[in-house]
Amino acid sequence: RPTIGVLALQGDVREHVAALAHCGADAVLVRRESELAAVDGLVLPGGESTAISKLLQAFDLLEPLRARLRDGLPAFGSCAGMILLASEVLDTRPDAQHLSGIDMTVRRNAFGRQVDSFETDLDFAGLDTPVRAVFIRAPWVERVGDGVEVLARVPHGPAQGRIVAARQGNVVATSFHPEVTGDLRVHELFVDVVRKAR
Numbered sequence: 001r002p003t004i005g006v007l008a009l010q011g012d013v014r015e016h017v018a019a020l021a022h023c024g025a026d027a028v029l030v031r032r033e034s035e036l037a038a039v040d041g042l043v044l045p046g047g048e049s050t051a052i053s054k055l056l057q058a059f060d061l062l063e064p065l066r067a068r069l070r071d072g073l074p075a076f077g078s079c080a081g082m083i084l085l086a087s088e089v090l091d092t093r094p095d096a097q098h099l100s101g102i103d104m105t106v107r108r109n110a111f112g113r114q115v116d117s118f119e120t121d122l123d124f125a126g127l128d129t130p131v132r133a134v135f136i137r138a139p140w141v142e143r144v145g146d147g148v149e150v151l152a153r154v155p156h157g158p159a160q161g162r163i164v165a166a167r168q169g170n171v172v173a174t175s176f177h178p179e180v181t182g183d184l185r186v187h188e189l190f191v192d193v194v195r196k197a198r
Protein backbone atom coordinates (compact mmCIF):
# COMPACT_ATOMS: atom_id res chain seq x y z
CA ARG A 1 0.00 0.00 0.00
CA PRO A 2 1.36 3.42 -0.87
CA THR A 3 1.67 5.91 1.97
CA ILE A 4 -0.05 9.14 1.01
CA GLY A 5 0.14 12.23 3.18
CA VAL A 6 -2.51 14.89 3.55
CA LEU A 7 -1.09 18.32 4.33
CA ALA A 8 -2.85 18.97 7.64
CA LEU A 9 -2.32 22.67 8.36
CA GLN A 10 -5.81 23.91 7.46
CA GLY A 11 -8.72 22.82 5.27
CA ASP A 12 -10.79 19.70 4.62
CA VAL A 13 -8.11 17.23 5.67
CA ARG A 14 -10.44 14.55 7.07
CA GLU A 15 -12.41 14.19 3.83
CA HIS A 16 -9.23 13.50 1.87
CA VAL A 17 -7.96 11.02 4.46
CA ALA A 18 -11.24 9.08 4.21
CA ALA A 19 -11.22 9.11 0.39
CA LEU A 20 -7.59 7.90 0.23
CA ALA A 21 -8.24 5.11 2.74
CA HIS A 22 -11.17 3.91 0.60
CA CYS A 23 -8.84 3.80 -2.40
CA GLY A 24 -6.37 1.45 -0.72
CA ALA A 25 -3.72 3.93 0.44
CA ASP A 26 -2.30 4.39 3.92
CA ALA A 27 -3.34 7.97 4.60
CA VAL A 28 -1.23 9.93 7.09
CA LEU A 29 -1.25 13.54 8.29
CA VAL A 30 1.68 15.77 7.33
CA ARG A 31 2.55 18.73 9.56
CA ARG A 32 6.32 18.46 9.86
CA GLU A 33 9.31 17.85 7.66
CA SER A 34 9.95 14.32 8.98
CA GLU A 35 6.36 13.37 8.10
CA LEU A 36 6.73 14.86 4.63
CA ALA A 37 9.91 12.86 4.09
CA ALA A 38 8.05 9.58 4.77
CA VAL A 39 5.26 9.84 2.17
CA ASP A 40 5.05 8.48 -1.39
CA GLY A 41 2.59 11.20 -2.41
CA LEU A 42 0.88 14.24 -0.92
CA VAL A 43 -2.62 15.71 -1.06
CA LEU A 44 -3.08 19.46 -0.59
CA PRO A 45 -6.65 19.90 0.63
CA GLY A 46 -9.29 22.54 -0.01
CA GLY A 47 -9.41 25.39 2.42
CA GLU A 48 -7.86 28.84 2.28
CA SER A 49 -4.74 29.06 0.17
CA THR A 50 -3.26 32.18 1.77
CA ALA A 51 -3.71 30.69 5.27
CA ILE A 52 -2.10 27.40 4.18
CA SER A 53 0.71 29.37 2.54
CA LYS A 54 1.42 31.21 5.81
CA LEU A 55 1.30 27.99 7.80
CA LEU A 56 3.68 26.26 5.37
CA GLN A 57 6.20 28.97 6.25
CA ALA A 58 5.45 28.88 9.98
CA PHE A 59 5.91 25.08 10.06
CA ASP A 60 9.13 25.26 7.98
CA LEU A 61 7.55 23.12 5.29
CA LEU A 62 7.64 25.47 2.31
CA GLU A 63 11.18 24.79 1.08
CA PRO A 64 11.16 21.05 1.94
CA LEU A 65 7.91 20.68 0.00
CA ARG A 66 9.28 22.63 -2.98
CA ALA A 67 12.33 20.37 -2.92
CA ARG A 68 10.27 17.16 -2.86
CA LEU A 69 8.10 18.40 -5.73
CA ARG A 70 11.23 19.19 -7.75
CA ASP A 71 12.35 15.61 -7.08
CA GLY A 72 9.07 14.31 -8.54
CA LEU A 73 6.85 13.76 -5.50
CA PRO A 74 3.33 12.96 -6.75
CA ALA A 75 0.84 15.53 -5.50
CA PHE A 76 -2.86 16.23 -5.80
CA GLY A 77 -4.42 19.56 -4.88
CA SER A 78 -8.13 20.38 -4.70
CA CYS A 79 -9.27 24.01 -4.81
CA ALA A 80 -6.94 25.84 -2.37
CA GLY A 81 -4.55 22.94 -3.08
CA MET A 82 -4.72 23.72 -6.81
CA ILE A 83 -3.84 27.35 -6.07
CA LEU A 84 -0.82 26.24 -4.01
CA LEU A 85 0.38 23.95 -6.82
CA ALA A 86 0.28 26.71 -9.46
CA SER A 87 3.33 28.50 -10.84
CA GLU A 88 1.48 31.83 -10.96
CA VAL A 89 -1.57 33.02 -9.00
CA LEU A 90 -3.82 35.96 -9.87
CA ASP A 91 -5.99 37.82 -7.34
CA THR A 92 -4.05 36.62 -4.33
CA ARG A 93 -2.16 38.45 -1.60
CA PRO A 94 1.27 39.74 -2.58
CA ASP A 95 3.00 37.74 0.15
CA ALA A 96 1.24 34.44 -0.64
CA GLN A 97 3.62 31.65 -1.65
CA HIS A 98 3.00 28.89 -4.16
CA LEU A 99 4.79 25.71 -5.11
CA SER A 100 5.03 25.62 -8.94
CA GLY A 101 4.13 21.93 -9.12
CA ILE A 102 2.30 22.56 -12.40
CA ASP A 103 3.21 25.18 -15.02
CA MET A 104 -0.12 27.02 -14.89
CA THR A 105 -1.64 30.39 -14.03
CA VAL A 106 -4.59 30.13 -11.65
CA ARG A 107 -7.09 32.85 -10.77
CA ARG A 108 -8.26 32.68 -7.18
CA ASN A 109 -12.01 33.08 -6.40
CA ALA A 110 -12.49 33.24 -10.15
CA PHE A 111 -16.18 32.44 -10.49
CA GLY A 112 -17.36 35.63 -8.81
CA ARG A 113 -20.23 36.30 -6.48
CA GLN A 114 -23.21 35.17 -8.52
CA VAL A 115 -22.01 31.60 -8.84
CA ASP A 116 -19.29 31.51 -6.25
CA SER A 117 -20.42 28.04 -5.15
CA PHE A 118 -22.17 25.51 -7.41
CA GLU A 119 -22.23 21.88 -8.53
CA THR A 120 -22.17 20.41 -12.01
CA ASP A 121 -21.34 17.20 -13.85
CA LEU A 122 -18.30 17.41 -16.06
CA ASP A 123 -16.34 15.21 -18.42
CA PHE A 124 -12.96 14.25 -17.01
CA ALA A 125 -10.16 12.88 -19.21
CA GLY A 126 -9.77 9.14 -18.75
CA LEU A 127 -13.13 8.59 -17.00
CA ASP A 128 -16.03 7.18 -19.02
CA THR A 129 -18.87 8.93 -17.21
CA PRO A 130 -19.05 12.51 -15.92
CA VAL A 131 -17.75 13.48 -12.48
CA ARG A 132 -19.92 15.34 -9.99
CA ALA A 133 -17.95 18.50 -9.29
CA VAL A 134 -18.54 20.71 -6.24
CA PHE A 135 -17.07 24.22 -6.55
CA ILE A 136 -16.70 26.37 -3.42
CA ARG A 137 -15.22 29.82 -4.05
CA ALA A 138 -13.08 28.00 -6.54
CA PRO A 139 -10.18 29.03 -8.74
CA TRP A 140 -9.93 28.36 -12.47
CA VAL A 141 -6.88 27.90 -14.65
CA GLU A 142 -6.20 30.74 -17.10
CA ARG A 143 -3.04 29.42 -18.74
CA VAL A 144 -1.27 26.09 -18.96
CA GLY A 145 2.28 25.57 -20.18
CA ASP A 146 3.49 22.97 -22.67
CA GLY A 147 3.40 19.54 -21.13
CA VAL A 148 0.33 20.26 -19.02
CA GLU A 149 -2.65 18.04 -19.76
CA VAL A 150 -6.10 19.61 -19.42
CA LEU A 151 -8.32 17.08 -17.65
CA ALA A 152 -11.62 18.96 -17.38
CA ARG A 153 -13.38 22.18 -18.36
CA VAL A 154 -16.59 23.87 -17.21
CA PRO A 155 -19.30 22.42 -19.49
CA HIS A 156 -21.77 25.35 -19.65
CA GLY A 157 -22.78 28.70 -18.21
CA PRO A 158 -20.81 31.96 -18.06
CA ALA A 159 -17.55 30.17 -17.31
CA GLN A 160 -17.99 27.59 -20.08
CA GLY A 161 -14.66 26.27 -21.34
CA ARG A 162 -12.62 27.34 -18.32
CA ILE A 163 -10.04 24.75 -17.28
CA VAL A 164 -10.86 23.22 -13.89
CA ALA A 165 -8.56 20.18 -13.76
CA ALA A 166 -5.01 19.70 -15.01
CA ARG A 167 -2.06 17.37 -14.74
CA GLN A 168 1.67 17.72 -15.34
CA GLY A 169 3.70 14.59 -14.76
CA ASN A 170 2.76 13.23 -11.35
CA VAL A 171 1.02 16.39 -10.17
CA VAL A 172 -2.77 16.68 -10.48
CA ALA A 173 -5.02 19.61 -9.53
CA THR A 174 -8.77 20.22 -9.54
CA SER A 175 -10.69 23.47 -8.92
CA PHE A 176 -13.44 21.38 -7.34
CA HIS A 177 -13.64 19.01 -4.37
CA PRO A 178 -13.82 15.31 -5.29
CA GLU A 179 -13.30 14.54 -1.59
CA VAL A 180 -16.83 15.66 -0.69
CA THR A 181 -18.97 13.77 -3.21
CA GLY A 182 -18.34 10.07 -2.53
CA ASP A 183 -17.21 9.65 -6.16
CA LEU A 184 -13.70 8.34 -5.55
CA ARG A 185 -12.47 8.17 -9.13
CA VAL A 186 -10.19 11.21 -8.98
CA HIS A 187 -8.58 9.90 -5.79
CA GLU A 188 -8.27 6.45 -7.42
CA LEU A 189 -6.51 8.09 -10.35
CA PHE A 190 -4.10 9.83 -7.96
CA VAL A 191 -3.41 6.67 -5.92
CA ASP A 192 -2.61 4.99 -9.22
CA VAL A 193 -0.16 7.80 -10.12
CA VAL A 194 1.54 7.29 -6.72
CA ARG A 195 1.72 3.50 -7.17
CA LYS A 196 3.34 3.86 -10.59
CA ALA A 197 5.81 6.46 -9.32
CA ARG A 198 7.03 4.24 -6.46
Ligand code: GLN
Pocket residue numbers: 045046047048049050078079080081083108109136137138139
Ligand atom coordinates in the same frame (compact mmCIF):
# COMPACT_ATOMS: atom_id res chain seq x y z
N1 GLN B 1 -11.11 30.54 -2.11
C1 GLN B 1 -10.18 29.67 -1.45
C2 GLN B 1 -8.74 30.17 -1.59
O1 GLN B 1 -8.51 31.17 -2.15
C3 GLN B 1 -10.27 28.26 -1.97
C4 GLN B 1 -11.61 27.68 -1.62
C5 GLN B 1 -11.61 26.20 -1.40
O2 GLN B 1 -10.58 25.55 -1.21
N2 GLN B 1 -12.81 25.68 -1.34
O3 GLN B 1 -7.85 29.55 -1.12
